[in-house]
Amino acid sequence: MPPKRKRSSVAIDTVSTNGLPPSNSSTSILPPNIAIQRPPPKRQTSRRGKVGTNPDHNSDIVDGKAALRASPDADEKGEALDIAKVLPTTPAKSNGAKATPKQEDSDSPLSDIEAPTPASTPAKKPKKNPTKSSIAAKKGSDEIKAFKAEQAAKKAAEVKVKKEEDGDEWNKRVEPDGDGEAQAEDVDTLKKEAARPPPVNSDYLPLPWKGRLGYACLNTYLRFSNPPIFTSRTCRIASILEHRHPLKDPNQPEHATKNRPDKTQPASIERGQRYVEELCLANIRDIPKMLQWNDKYGIKFMRLSSEMFPFASHAEYGYKLAPFASEALAEVGKVVAELGHRVSTHPGQFTQLGSPRAEVIANAFRDLEYHDEMFRLLKLPEQLDRDAVMILHLGGTFGDKAATLERFKENYKGLSPSIKQRLVLENDDVSWSVHDLLPICEELNIPLCLDFHHHNIIFDPSQLREGTLDIMSLYPRIKATWDRKNMRQKMHYSEGCPEAITGRQRRKHNPRPITLPPCPNDMDLMIEAKDKEQAVFELMRTFKLPGWDTFNNIIPYERDDDNKPLSKKPKKKKTKKQIVAEIEEFGKELSEEEEIAKEIIPEDQIGMGGKENRVYWPVGMEEWLRPKKREVKKKNGEDEDQIFKNPTPANFEARKKISARNKFPLEDEVKEKLRDVNSLADVQAIMKEVNEKRIAREEAPNEKEDEEKPAKTAKPTPAKEKKALGSMKKATSAKKQNVKSVPTPSLSNMDEDDDGDLSMPDLSNEDGDEVERKTMAAVPAKVSGRSSGRARGKRMSYAEGDAGSAEE
Incomplete structure (x- = not known):
């Protein structure tokens, strides 16, 4: 975390640096009513504990990989810990290539740990006895090496298992909110999908709306607040191992470069666990703010992020939420109960109870237990606790649907009663349709959550047509699965992108749905869209749902509901007289600390939309929600x-x-007039007129300035003017006119002390050659772009005189 920036008055800082007496001294020049020692108010960003939890500024903290996804319904490569990203050199080892220590750790987050090598110690010098710090550093290095080797072995085993499997379609899914492989469809598939019957949709709209609308996990408006408000802060396992070592200066906050963990000190598992717990607590503290924000704008339903507790269900680095999170989660539960909101969660797609692999089943059990503990610690009222469900997909088919269903039934029996009470199955967009899941839900007494978007991709054409009309015939059976457990039913709604044709392309969610599904008007409806709360606002505005008039829109604006970062003042040295004058005026005005305190927005008002409640942005105007960037x-x-x-x-x-x-503004005018010059008298008249215009132009903006103040010297002549002046020397023929062409001196190169004297010598009685020699001598060397030893540094005069004096 970067060090806290202290703000105090300039006068105070300068006094301390210039050695003036302190305020309590008998010789103090400060008024007695000035409290110099008052600490400045803290910014909101410094109230998050010792660990900087903003992933925009702390490289150890990362935003959850699934935070911006519509739902955890499709495959994401690396949703589990991708050791290839954490330790990029590990795969190279598994291929048999021997990597040097520098290659091993060059791209790793632990790259600053270097294992001692024989080459680093001189061969002739005797070996010194190892110190405590060197032993600790070696131990920490050995621990990290063991971690690398273990993860490499696990990854190699996983690759081997994946090759042996038959390549289940569930593991080939793509990100619904990304482009994925949607473009790589062959022509035959496109033609086949385009020829399918059109969907048959119901024309029923659930109006007037009486249910609760919700979104998943992340509020985009609050995520871009300052300080940011979100619940998907997570980290890497390598960061946990690194933070098992104490900071170099334990009395100061952590800093990315100045105060990092000291790996020469002994490591402590408890210290690394406290690092993770601080992240968890930061996530929990932001939940009430999100719930209050939702309530202010008419949103009563929210899915809690599964990434609030990083690695809580990990086999090695996992942990229980109690007791460190018990109090914070209980506070969240109070807010949920007071507002009457509904909360739910959606474990990731890798939580599969029908997998043939024992390790996957074990991971699924731990993950479900972690989610169940989180809900129990909320201590919700009875009905709200019963409605706090965990939505789960059945997963892959593994080549045999019947065998997968049997494995699911067997593993379901081993779950605890608390998990069974919360578990809800959802139809997916790859393998399991509503017709596949409804019988098993009725058999095992598991509620079924209908996802309209998934149903339009995976359904039984022999029984139902694509669209929202035919599925309504199954509504009574689906509702009965909820009523048996006395739960309030919920559904998921999203839409495919308009340009999607194939099933793979249709999995991608439309950022904002354009209509409502034909559900009962008292339904709890989860809107799964990438625009999160903005997608809910879109539906509220379109159909005038309750709360649609609580936010303003359309007009561009700059956010005024955030605490802007303090600007750095340039350091300037001041004299003692200036310091004394500032201190004398210090007591007459508000102190700088008080002014800053007035500007700081209270913590409960950050990101709330300001006085005008502008929290909505139209499609394509996403930049409105972000704070305005600082302009330098x-x-x-x-x-x-x-x-x-x-x-x-x-x-x-x-x-x-x-x-x-x-650029000389009169250059074109001068060149135009000098084309037809036949005598020196004409040249003098033209230059006099140009000089008068130049003087008038330069004096115009300086009328209010002091007359004694000398004007600034003009800037060097651009190359184009020099070239034009050079070409003017060759413009006319001296023999025919008996007068040589006189080059025009650049006004921008003339000294202001010349008083604009551009008078030319009277050379009418001399021959042409003498005219050329004297005239060229009168031109400064800078005009032609060449400087000679004689002309350099000398002032030139255009007064009448002989050639010799001009040359001198």
């Missing part, structure tokens, strides 16, 4: 000469703009 403004009076002295690709645009701004 360039300092006024930027040193343009420095930009040209150090030309880089980064300041190319700056150089281009400066050159365009400094």
